Amino acid sequence: MNNIAEQLALAYQKLAKNCEQLPESRQPVQLIAVSKTQPDTAVLAAYEAGQRLFGENYPQELATKAEALAHLPDLQWHFIGPIQSNKTRIIAQYASWVHSIDRLKIAQRLSEQRPADSADLQVLLQINISDEASKSGIAATEMLALAASVNALPRITLRGLMAIPAPGDEHKVTADFAAMQALSMQLQAHYPAATELSMGMSNDWPLALPYGATMIRLGTAIFGARNYEKHE
Template identity: 60%
Template sequence: MNTIAERLQSAYQQIAQQCTKLGSKPADVQLIAVSKTKAVADILSAYQSGQRHFGENYPQELAEKAVALSQQEGICWHFIGPLQSNKTKLVAEHATWCHSLDRLKIASRLSAQRPEQLPPLKVLLQVNISGEASKAGINPDQVLALATEVAALPGLELKGLMAIPAPDAHEPVEPAFARMQQLSLALRAILPQAKELSMGMSDDWPLALKYGATMIRLGTAIFGARNYERHE
């Protein structure tokens, strides 16, 4: 499978097969094609193959691609990387989703900078579920308090949680996924609309689906190896 279209078709088939095994619905799982460092032409190829949801890690790169592809009806941009205060405006103006919210300060800036003519920015709280010192995200015991504060902000719509568990060398990912599932259920008990759970990437997405993931993020599996020379 050498083309983006073929890789996408294969990915959706595998998701459908895994959902069938689990007794869940493929329509309830959103595949986000992680397009960071990839050319606009590659994203357009995926779009022309039916893909609509794309993930970007760098605010400036997201903004440039969103402008370049603004005429593509239904295209949806997910910001999935760490977000600094001086970059929030780019995400507020160009993204539909922000998966990596982990501070009230960032949430407040996104809320204030979201253009009035756009629908609310859909946000997920990033949880540092494996307790890695080098990784962004809030501690699990902070989720409900931050969620309540974020849900009250105008211009934002809290939709759920996101996590990137540590690789197996740190600890098995399955317990981390299980903890995220329980956190998600606890959040939904107080905020029923916050039902999305973004977790699972190329190496572990089938296991993530087992524990209730509703969004999986696939990059290399769709676009091939990344070029890390460019970032913002």
């Protein structure tokens, strides 16, 4: 059986080693443990090993885990999957961060449905940097227009960008990461607080670090293989 605590420690060791090559002035890199399809017990094991940031892709699974683990007040949920309009209320209630804003309607619903007694929802715009027909996200040319609209909404705060480059050779993946870094700098020129850049997963995160990644999303590297069933 995969030892989550050991795998988590190894992931942080690798992250620290890779970060040694980055400028000291760089924003710290946060590790999001992607717990989708994993049981509550796996999340708890990672939490007990010191992990606090967890990523989920399915709204109902997020709600179930958030309620089961509500006694852990410093556990922070990041929603990183595609968002359907009829699922925004769940995400607005339970998530602290949303990485996958790809249209204004979703941002508006999250803004309207965010509980009044909760802190602002921190959001990232998802860029379809590889221009994949099957992938969520907006075109790079749409970024500033969507950013302006999202930034004007109450109860949510624009914090940066997210991307999932298409699998490919190292040259293609790094080119996509470089393009995301350029977009991030462009966004920050208009919104200085939008410094977060969520990119890099279990198979490519070391390539993302030199291009400004501030959040990496690791699932199988920590929890092992996923068991996909029916999810909402």
